[in-house]
Amino acid sequence: MSNTLLPALYNTMRRIRTFEERVSELFIKGESAGTMLHLSIGEELGPACVGTAMKNNDTFTTHHRGHGIFIARGGNPDKMLAEIAGKKDGYCKGKGGSMHIADMKLGHLGANAIVGGGIPTVVGAAMSYKYLKEERVSVAFFGDGAMQQGILYESMNMAALWKLPVVFCCINNQYGMGTKIEDAVGIKDFSKRAKSFGLNTLHINDLDVEDAYYKSKEIIESARKFQPGFIEVECYRFFGHARMDKSPYRKESEEKEKRKLDPISYAKSKLIKNNILNENEIDKIDNNIMNEMDNAMEFALKSPLNDEKEIFKDVYSKNDPMPVSVHEKIKKILSN
């Protein structure tokens, strides 16, 4: 056990939470592009442990609730918040928004707004790594909802059949929108499903991020040796599904109870208990993160809007003509 691991994991989790709080603020300020903002507050453990266990060159896709994962993989909060605000300096020039953040340089093959949509991408990425003899693993992150999308099973089968360096990582936050997992599946034991397709499995169901890190690492390293894996991280979505959702479909008492299972508080206690960091040191970390995220906020708010022409860019490659605008077409017809 190292004395730097838990602080690093704590730092990551705290950065995720603080980032998401800023996203919320952006929304409240009326500066977010739309309201489809899915926060990972309460779910920081999975992104932190799996994200940290991945290596530099490893790649991943995420679901719509993907901010946390990308933060854990080194995503730049400035460009992320700018993207969420729909601004020019965002990762995707504001054209993708919260649900489509991507960064090829950091191996982020894309967030996806289609439940399950980004899963086969990692199968293909892994085919490529294997063929090109690159020692990389590709990880698909998705929610418990995607466990009900057929494409997951098609992808699992391919990964097992072709022995690909792939990990499927399910962030099971107990809900798909307002539907409790019990109302969405016949049997909750997802590892059993993954095993039946031939995957290594890991089920994380407690609050110790350090422990989860070591276990995740094993799965990822097995995948690197062509034994694909599956990780389920059970957690709880502390707040509503998206920013507009007040969760009327679940009891406040449930929320209260479940919010006590906070991986960040747990890590903090452990840091203190094990004499790795003291309260002051932790406060300092938290403050640094606050500053970082304040700056990101400022960056996003200051970032300019896109030029109208941006609508037509990036549909086809730079070598090819851009689509002709409807207005140009009409002009031409009228001038006939």
Added chain:
Amino acid sequence: MSNTLLPALYNTMRRIRTFEERVSELFIKGESAGTMLHLSIGEELGPACVGTAMKNNDTFTTHHRGHGIFIARGGNPDKMLAEIAGKKDGYCKGKGGSMHIADMKLGHLGANAIVGGGIPTVVGAAMSYKYLKEERVSVAFFGDGAMQQGILYESMNMAALWKLPVVFCCINNQYGMGTKIEDAVGIKDFSKRAKSFGLNTLHINDLDVEDAYYKSKEIIESARKFQPGFIEVECYRFFGHARMDKSPYRKESEEKEKRKLDPISYAKSKLIKNNILNENEIDKIDNNIMNEMDNAMEFALKSPLNDEKEIFKDVYSKNDPMPVSVHEKIKKILSN
């Protein structure tokens, strides 16, 4: 054990085989509608045992290789062959052909040319039976290829979640076109997959149709009590994938070997050994079936072609206008 069961099962299997031989003949005569004819020769055990274990009011869908299943469920060979010939007297007026035979009166909710396409149909049918309090089971038949289609897992999950009277029945003939099952899946144990979704399972892997019948019956009756099930019947596709396919992708020696595993010969031996029927009696059964199928052939060949107007019928309900033909549309434009 009854003394009428095995003869009945034998009869069904023999009828299936003889029917399929006629389909082949129809093709050779150049009288079939197209060449996409998928024969179930060698695979008669599954249709016979599961088809016989189902009750009168039970319903089913089949895959593209569905003739045998429908024969086992009482399908009329006259109308089936006429359909395969694309004739007016066929089950679907020749508009559906071999891959879309259906008969609502006999509970045949349709053969489907899309691998996996007919699977969720039985989930919906079962929802209906449960809601209407009808004691019916709906069975989806499909090939091993459909085990790789996501929709199967979506359907299994729904069946388990809602405790529906459904059975999923995989006729595993070891091949999907020219691809051996080993080259299509990571792990061959399909029951494990089905179990992980919450289904009762049964794996049939020998030649005793009587035994298979009793086991299938249990699964079906559990389904009737709202415990959905899964049956895999392992068998071997004796001939090519469709009528044009000479199976160059597999060794003749393999075929020879595997064709020895003939459920019909096995049943015949058992009938004789157990003194249920003697050779002569069996020959008589076989001859009757020959006659029956000869008549069906004659019926199909004699059946008239459809009128051209048939193209436009059955797109919308009888109360609604038929689609206007392209020719009518053009005529009108030209007359403007």
Added chain:
Amino acid sequence: MSDLKKNYFDKITYRDALRLAMHDAMLEDKKIIIMGEDIAKYGGAYGATKDLLNLFGNERVIDTPISESAIVGAALGAAMSGLRPIAELMYVDFFGMSMDQIANQLAKIRYMFGGQISAPMVLRAQGGTGRSGGAQHSQSLESWIMHTPGLYLTMPAKPNDAYHLLRHALKIDNPTIFIEHKLLYNTSGFLDKNDPNFLFGKANVLREGKDISIISYSRMTNFAENAADQLNKENISVEVIDLRTLNPLDRETIIKSVKKTKRALVISESYYTSSVPSEITSIIFENCFKILKKPVIRYTAEDTPVPVAPNLEKNYIPTIEKIVEYSKKLCN
């Protein structure tokens, strides 16, 4: 929902008109069930099925797993077996997940099976831009559906039509794709439950005019009306046609109108190419070719994915100002 028997003049929302239609239909016909993601407890992503769970119970109002393909397929199976399901896809963008069940199964079973069986069901979905949903949550994919024989297709713009179209679709035997618009739920208008003028498959002439016909459907109808009001002030008399159903398509009303006005502008929020607007443009040209004073103009969204940035999204689709401008140009 206590005031069921009331008529609503100028005050029911599009959302409530839909809820009421489902409510009234379910009261009348026990074979109607509703199934979809978060339509029961949550009441639907846009609230269109709110309270129905409490009123009709979880045997008839069914939350499903997130399995679009099986949702459509199961609804189809139920429709073939004695029920009359309403299935909901949360966004039309999810047609992609279920297109086989929609286009290869639902649309074709009656035909493939020689008329033995029909699939009396309604598939509700919701489309359009306006909430920065991005490329995968903002599309208008009616063109795929209109290109699929066997499916009826309706896209109401008004609460009254939403009510009656849905009620009607729940009485006929043809599978109907019923597409709502995310920005219409909060709009309101009158509802006349006994509307003597409503006819399924008939377009609605919302404004009579003599200088130009503006033809559209769904949310763009409201844009067209707004533009027509402005144009009226400048003495351009606009005929505004709301198609309401795209299949069946009321060709007669379109052609009759353009034969009168001799000018036509087709407005849609879909992509430009190979689309519903291409179809309507063709029909008008084909039938009014000799008398048209100006070429028909189709004004649509751009042939690009939908951008998230609100400033881009706004001009990505037709704007009222531009509808006015193009109308004027056509009337020059």
Added chain:
Amino acid sequence: MSDLKKNYFDKITYRDALRLAMHDAMLEDKKIIIMGEDIAKYGGAYGATKDLLNLFGNERVIDTPISESAIVGAALGAAMSGLRPIAELMYVDFFGMSMDQIANQLAKIRYMFGGQISAPMVLRAQGGTGRSGGAQHSQSLESWIMHTPGLYLTMPAKPNDAYHLLRHALKIDNPTIFIEHKLLYNTSGFLDKNDPNFLFGKANVLREGKDISIISYSRMTNFAENAADQLNKENISVEVIDLRTLNPLDRETIIKSVKKTKRALVISESYYTSSVPSEITSIIFENCFKILKKPVIRYTAEDTPVPVAPNLEKNYIPTIEKIVEYSKKLCN
């Protein structure tokens, strides 16, 4: 495949032109892999990938499970990660199974991700009637694709074009949907590997004429040529245009031709409504409106599912006789 460097004049089949294109491309570019159902050992349902497994091995020629959605998705992932996959769907009818990966992912990733990445891949599929495949194995679904911005779309009619279009598609960065026709594989024609006239995105004027333009693509091009020959004998001079690519669409060639002939017939095997032919019809009307002598006619398959019965299937799509008849009527 020993005669690789040869040119084939009047003797290569469409099937072999495709095989050769893949072969030549794979020799040149190690990043090209092929994946699909039964494309390796079996050589493809229509033989278009025969022998490639033996030549390039199972690391590059990959039989997949029957999982259309994951096939397209995995190819996309590989294309984003350094490879240049050719994925095959056995029938265009299976677009339905994979439409989310095609239309929501493949078509949109470049845009959604702000131009960071592209998906340089080709998705081959095969469509059309003629083998009694029925409603789920005989469709022509190019209209769905043409209605999806972000996807290039090609539908060659001739071996030479099949070769060059595929070669080109394997060099560019845009994802290309490449649709073949089941009845073209056995047809043959010339192949000039160094064809100086081939230009991607350019329509091919197969016959120059002055009385009428017949515009089509894929198998219908051959019908058009055949009709043109008959019409020629009756002194009607037909310009036959083979579009070859539908996106990009060569509007200029279409418009230029019709401006000359003043009459146009659009032929396609797709459904009639809301389709590629609607689009082309609109474009011609919009741009040639004033000089057209007759309305543009679009002659397509019927707006019904495809029937299996061979006698019905034959007249379900355009016939050469009727193309001749309608051309004459337009030239009256």
